[in-house]
Each structure stands twice: as C-alpha cells, then as structure tokens.
Amino acid sequence: MASSHTSLSGGILAAIRGKRVSLAGRDPAGERGDTVIASYNIHKCVGTDKRFDPGRTTDVISEIGADIIALQEADQRFGERAGLLDLERLHRDCHLIAVPIAAFSAKGHGWHGNVLLLREGAVAKVHQLKLPGVEPRGALVVDLDLKAGPLRIVAAHFGLLRHSRARQAEAILAAISEADERPTLLIGDLNEWRMGRRSALSSLSPIFDHAATAVPSFPSRFPLLALDRVMGSPHNLVTAVEVHNTPLSRVASDHLPIKAYIDLKAALGGGNPIEAVSAAQP
Numbered sequence: 001m002a003s004s005h006t007s008l009s010g011g012i013l014a015a016i017r018g019k020r021v022s023l024a025g026r027d028p029a030g031e032r033g034d035t036v037i038a039s040y041n042i043h044k045c046v047g048t049d050k051r052f053d054p055g056r057t058t059d060v061i062s063e064i065g066a067d068i069i070a071l072q073e074a075d076q077r078f079g080e081r082a083g084l085l086d087l088e089r090l091h092r093d094c095h096l097i098a099v100p101i102a103a104f105s106a107k108g109h110g111w112h113g114n115v116l117l118l119r120e121g122a123v124a125k126v127h128q129l130k131l132p133g134v135e136p137r138g139a140l141v142v143d144l145d146l147k148a149g150p151l152r153i154v155a156a157h158f159g160l161l162r163h164s165r166a167r168q169a170e171a172i173l174a175a176i177s178e179a180d181e182r183p184t185l186l187i188g189d190l191n192e193w194r195m196g197r198r199s200a201l202s203s204l205s206p207i208f209d210h211a212a213t214a215v216p217s218f219p220s221r222f223p224l225l226a227l228d229r230v231m232g233s234p235h236n237l238v239t240a241v242e243v244h245n246t247p248l249s250r251v252a253s254d255h256l257p258i259k260a261y262i263d264l265k266a267a268l269g270g271g272n273p274i275e276a277v278s279a280a281q282p
Contacts, residue, residue, distance in 0.1 A: 035261075039188050042085075059083075129175050
C-alpha cells in the first residue's frame with residue numbers, strides 16, 4: 001500500500017512539473033506506442049480570462065497532435081445547444097473528423113457535450129449512452145477499426161455529485177459488458193479526484209485501474225486535481241500519460257488536456273482484454 005501511494009504521489013508531482021508519467025512495467029523505449037489519445041474539457045471555449053474564443057481552443061487541439069481526442073462541453077448547454085467549434089477548420093488544420101452521432105439539435109455537434117474526433121480509421125459502431133444521475137450526462141461508446149487493430153473508446157463526462165459518478169461508472173461497465181470484446185479506453189472528464197476505496201470510480205476495478213493513470217489537470221493555472229482520465233483495458237494498453245501544459249492551454253480552458261500513449265498491438269497480443277485484466281489481480 002505504501003509503495004502504491006508513493007508511486008502515485010510521484011506521478012502527480014511529475015505531471016505538475018510537465019513531465020510524462022510512465023506506467024509501471026512498461027518499456028520506456030516503447031512509450032510512444034502506436035496511437036496517441038487525448039481528452040480535453042474545452043469549457044465551452046471560454047478561457048480563464050473569461051473570453052469566448054473557439055479559434056484558441058482549436059489551436060490547443062492542434063498543439064496536442066492526437067490521433068483520437070475526446071472533447072467535453074463542446075456544445076451550448078441550453079437553447080439551441082449549438083456546436084461551438086468549427087468542424088471544417090478542425091478537419092483542415094488538425095486533420096480530425098468528428099465521429100458522426102445523432103446530436104441534440106440540428107446545430108449541435110455532441111452528445112451531452114461529448115465529441116470524439118478521429119484522424120484516421122473506420123467507425124464500426126456508435127452507441128450514445130445516457131448516464132444516470134441528477135444532471136443530464138452522457139457517454140459515447142465508439143468501436144473503431146484502426147490500422148493497429150480494433151479499439152473501443154468510451155468518451156464520457158461524469159456528474160458533479162459523488163453518488164451520480166458512482167452510478168455512471170457502473171453504467172459504463174454494464175454497457176461494455178454487453179458489447180463485443182476488444183481493447184477499451186475510458187476517457188473524459190470524470191470529475192473525481194479521490195483515489196482508492198473513497199473514489200466514486202472504485203467500482204471500475206479490476207477492468208480499469210482508475211489510479212494508475214491519474215495526472216492532475218485542474219485547474220489549468222496550477223493543476224492539482226486529476227479530474228480528467230484515460231484508462232485502458234487490458235492494463236498494458238496505456239503506456240504513458242501526460243498533461244498538455246503550454247502557455248496557450250493554461251488560458252484556453254479551466255482544464256488542461258491530457259494525452260496518453262497506447263500500444264494497441266501489445267494489448268491485442270495479450271488475448272482477451274477482460275481475462276487479461278482479471279488474471280493480473282491478486
């Protein structure tokens with residue numbers, strides 16, 4: 001227990017200093033993996049300077065350079081629920097395309113504000129999951145066929161209440177248990193900073209290790225809380241995680257983006273994702 005706590009504290013300190021956090025048991029030479037994943041709560045394109053600037057948000061997304069990126073708060077919350085970003089510019093400048101979904105309105109881009117952007121690959125299946133809780137929240141469950149192999153992305157934005165987050169974590173597990181087996185990433189703003197048994201995400205174990213990949217991303221000016229997460233199943237899917245901490249990202253939103261490197265080929269070589277994770281538990 002003490003060694004686990006020390007490792008986690010070291011990871012948090014490294015992330016605050018802008019360093020990459022490598023995961024235990026991974027080969028440092030292979031940290032890059034074959035695919036770069038990111039998650040970014042864009043705060044409706046309103047920065048810490050209180051200025052609404054979608055172009056600045058797009059510039060941060062370009063900086064990140066991810067192959068796949070999940071965005072949260074990408075639509076207006078009320079009224080027309082219109083999308084806030086220029087999807088054509090994202091395609092032109094960042095080479096990213098939004099995974100097609102049934103948005104809330106004709107002008108909307110996301111599902112409860114969630115948008116998944118993809119550089120290349122085929123979309124095999126999309127499930128728009130309504131999450132339980134007091135606030136209206138949702139998740140996108142997207143099956144992708146990439147050059148490196150099949151991958152499932154669960155892009156979510158959990159609620160502000162702990163009880164809601166616990167129920168939302170259980171809903172995610174139920175959804176993927178009913179789906180075909182493939183390497184899976186749970187990414188997004190999960191609004192949980194606690195670790196261990198006190199965490200609302202503790203029910204995700206053993207499928208996802210909610211503590212191993214935690215790096216602080218909020219608030220963007222001086223990140224202390226690991227609200228944004230990238231978790232993989234099997235556990236060898238994610239090789240390293242870092243915050244994207246730049247002068248632009250510190251002002252563009254109250255959250256910093258997080259970036260993860262995955263080795264899909266290695267994860268597929270491990271056999272059944274659920275069995276591989278379960279077998280690793282004591």
